[in-house]
Amino acid sequence: MRIAAFNVENLFNRARALDRHTWTAGRAVLRTYQRVCVLLEETAYTPDVSREILRELGRLGLRHSDAARFARLRQNRGRLLRRRRNGPVEIVAGGRADWIGWVELTTDCVQELALANTARVLRDVDADIVGVVEAESRVALKRFTGTWLADDGRPRYPYVMVIDGNDERGIDVGVLSAAGYPLIGQHSHVDDTDDHGRIFSRDCAEYHFRTPGGRRIAVLVNHFKSKGYGPKAASDRIRRRQAVRVAEIYRGLCRTGVDHVVVTGDLNDTPDSATLAPLLRDTDLRDVSELSGFDDGGRPGTYGSCTAGNKLDYVLLSPALQAVARGGGIFRYGVWGGRHGRLWPIYETMTSAVHAGSDHAALYADVDLA
Numbered sequence: 596m597r598i599a600a601f602n603v604e605n606l607f608n609r610a611r612a613l614d615r616h617t618w619t620a621g622r623a624v625l626r627t628y629q630r631v632c633v634l635l636e637e638t639a640y641t642p643d644v645s646r647e648i649l650r651e652l653g654r655l656g657l658r659h660s661d662a663a664r665f666a667r668l669r670q671n672r673g674r675l676l677r678r679r680r681n682g683p684v685e686i687v688a689g690g691r692a693d694w695i696g697w698v699e700l701t702t703d704c705v706q707e708l709a710l711a712n713t714a715r716v717l718r719d720v721d722a723d724i725v726g727v728v729e730a731e732s733r734v735a736l737k738r739f740t741g742t743w744l745a746d747d748g749r750p751r752y753p754y755v756m757v758i759d760g761n762d763e764r765g766i767d768v769g770v771l772s773a774a775g776y777p778l779i780g781q782h783s784h785v786d787d788t789d790d791h792g793r794i795f796s797r798d799c800a801e802y803h804f805r806t807p808g809g810r811r812i813a814v815l816v817n818h819f820k821s822k823g824y825g826p827k828a829a830s831d832r833i834r835r836r837q838a839v840r841v842a843e844i845y846r847g848l849c850r851t852g853v854d855h856v857v858v859t860g861d862l863n864d865t866p867d868s869a870t871l872a873p874l875l876r877d878t879d880l881r882d883v884s885e886l887s888g889f890d891d892g893g894r895p896g897t898y899g900s901c902t903a904g905n906k907l908d909y910v911l912l913s914p915a916l917q918a919v920a921r922g923g924g925i926f927r928y929g930v931w932g933g934r935h936g937r938l939w940p941i942y943e944t945m946t947s948a949v950h951a952g953s954d955h956a957a958l959y960a961d962v963d964l965a
Contacts (some may be wrong), residue, residue: 596776596806596964598814599722600859600908602898602955603713605766606739607731608702612665624665624700627654631698635675638690645686649676657698658684670696703738712942712952714743716929717771718751720957724804725752725771726816726859726910728955733757736769754778760797761785768800768816768860775807787840794840796820796833801844803853808965812916813853817841817860834863834870842874845913854915855964856880861908861955880911883960888922892939897925897956900933910960923960930956 612621631651656663673694677687688694730736737755744751757769780803787794797818820833864870896905929952932938
């Protein structure tokens, strides 16, 4: 089986009205959406305001239904309007205070070349289990796989999971698994704390799978504190706390008899860093890059220019998996290779850095585990 880590670089849904393929209609939708949002905030829905609300809702396709192609009407408490089967639609709220709700833009998977290249990386790596970093939500990730990674209507990854983490921007970690590797358990560590407070910037999401041979494998997907934001010393302390806690979670799994454990994701520091030492040096986990048969393509890094200082992504294997490891590699075809994109072979569709599938390479391990 093949296990991979891939930072998909901000895989978000986007308002359907913003899609360049529907921009002619989308431009008018945005103007209407802006106007109806202003109207709905009126203290009193006078007859003139009510008529205009109905007119704008009609333009959005929401006069007779709460859901339309480009927008959705949320009526959470109370009612904005009444729809009669054989009568007129009318505004029943007297003003903003009479109901709780709003109009929101419908979101969908982004239809852009960069996303096609993100999917192409996943197809070409062809892993059975993928630890995904920087996905907005399960819905976004499932739409992405359903749009880009399905053959004849059958998804390459029928098992898709993302657990909401602590990052308010919605940059979460999740997992994809192929048929034959069902997700049989999950556990979030978003609320794990130490003496300094909450530990994880996002989560250490714990996923359990059953292999075709009936074995259990646990995958801990991580996205440690970034090096690029905030004072270095403070960021380093947070990453070290995160490494300490992941090591504790790993040891706990081992004590309960779970022998096949993978710790994967974007740990945002190098193998020789003091911040990752509790995980990389103080446990018996080993990164696939240290094992026989690993091909780094002549560069040890996984991010940006992929130098040694940019080795940020990991697939750490427990001893039971190390014993059956058969190699692995770094897949860079979806990463723009340096300033001019020529540091390594890239997809022919990538003629600019904006076309890159991600700024991170995919990293994978092959293990002989039935």
